Amino acid sequence: xxxNKKALxxxxxxxxxxxxxxxxxxxxxxxxxxxxxxxxxxxxxIIPNPDQPRTYFDExxxxxxxxxxxxxxxxxxxxxxxxxxxxxIVAGERRYRATMT
Numbered sequence: 001x002x003x004n005k006k007a008l009x010x011x012x013x014x015x016x017x018x019x020x021x022x023x024x025x026x027x028x029x030x031x032x033x034x035x036x037x038x039x040x041x042x043x044x045x046i047i048p049n050p051d052q053p054r055t056y057f058d059e060x061x062x063x064x065x066x067x068x069x070x071x072x073x074x075x076x077x078x079x080x081x082x083x084x085x086x087x088x089i090v091a092g093e094r095r096y097r098a099t100m101t
Contacts, residue, residue, distance in 0.1 A: 038077060041080070041087055043096075043099065043100065045085075045086055045087055046078070046080060046086070046087045046088075046089060046096060047086050047087070047088055047089070048088075048089055048093055048096070049088050049089050049090065049093065050088075052089075052093060054093070057093075057094060057097060061094070062094060062097050062098050062101060063098075063101060065094060065095065065098040066098040066099070066101040068098075069095070069098055069099060074095060074099070076092070076095070077092070078091070078092030078093075078095050078096050079091040079092055
């Protein structure tokens, strides 16, 4: 009697791989050659999105995130859209709140 075992997939190597692309190349792709897509803004010019679907932000989680940002920095930038002289948060309100604590 022969037992045929079928693999479920291609293994972790299919989703986790060592990229041969240097970090500088990724930065050029994401940020762009001119680097005008990523800028530093004064926090008082950034406002929460009035259409934010999340209505509750756990203060303990925000303080934990604030501690993480203080120790390792803000790894993923906050995404905003300019509106009437201010910048409305599109993605990253928890990170924004954490920087304000």
